[in-house]
Amino acid sequence: MRSMTGFGRGESASEKVRVVVELQSVNRRFFDLNLQIPQEMSALEQELRGWIHCELARGSVTLRVAVDYLDxxxxxxxxxxxxxxxxxRAxxxxxxACGIPFEPQAFWQMVGQHPEVLTCDRLPFGExxxxHAAVEQAVKALVKMREREGQHLCRDLSERLAKLGEQxxxxxxxxPAALGEWRGRLEKKVKELEGVLPEMMERVSQEIVTYLDRGDITEEITRCRSHFDxxxxxLEKTEENVGKQLDFLLQEIFREVNTIGSKAQDAxxxxxxxxxxxxxxKMREQIQNIE
Structure with missing residues (x-):
């Protein structure tokens, strides 16, 4: 199990260039990749997307690439x-304006502090x-962090699932006691009505039985336990991308619990x-961050 939150960094170099790659990801329902790369790498955009998407299935991912030209x-x-x-001129x-002489040495020292005074004709990136090596390092580091976070989420969800089972x-x-008390209250009301509307008692009794049957939540409890299992x-699966399955099951659990709440006639x-x-x-919030 993986979280969708993480960070990874990779670095690789040759005789000509040094490349630093940073990957950052946060939770998102689908996969989305934002590329922040030098212009000379634009021709490699599709390959970059392929390298990353083959390892990451979901999440909003930002890729930053910095290049240092050694040659x-x-x-x-x-x-x-x-x-x-x-x-x-300035x-x-x-x-x-200040009445002082123009000093070329001081001027050129100031110019040297502004890198924008030199422009670079960037050739298509040939390394x-x-x-790829830097991206691979960054992806591995990101996945490792996401897996560590996923382990924490798995433990937390397991504890909360156990708590739900106890509840x-x-x-x-x-x-049984709640249904017995509820039935007792209804039967008391029936006895009070016996002397007033005797001709209606058979129908009233039938309605009470139907009403009690509708208040029975044993089926919902059984389905809840099945969803818990x-x-x-x-949570025990070793494969990735279980987030959507967990989200679906939690929706079903909530549906059954909500039905239990609507049927419950006991404080x-x-x-x-x-x-x-x-x-x-609380579990729903955690699941939103699982890949």
């Missing part, structure tokens, strides 16, 4: 003359193997149902 011949430099001349105007057992143990087996039962819904909501 300057691979990146011819040209002066940005309009910018330098504009800076010189420097001379400031010197004249694909170096880039459901309490509901099941309280059910399936949910637990999903104690209702309190356990509220606690179960609260636990399910």
């Amino acid at each position: 300057l011949a691979a990146c011819p430099l040209h002066p940005n003359l309009p910018l330098v001349k504009g800076m010189q 420097w001379e105007e400031m010197a004249t 694909k193997e170096v880039l 459901l057992s309490r509901v099941e143990s309280l059910l 399936q949910f637990g087996r999903c 104690t039962l209702s309190s356990f149902v509220v606690a179960m819904k609260s636990e399910i909501e």
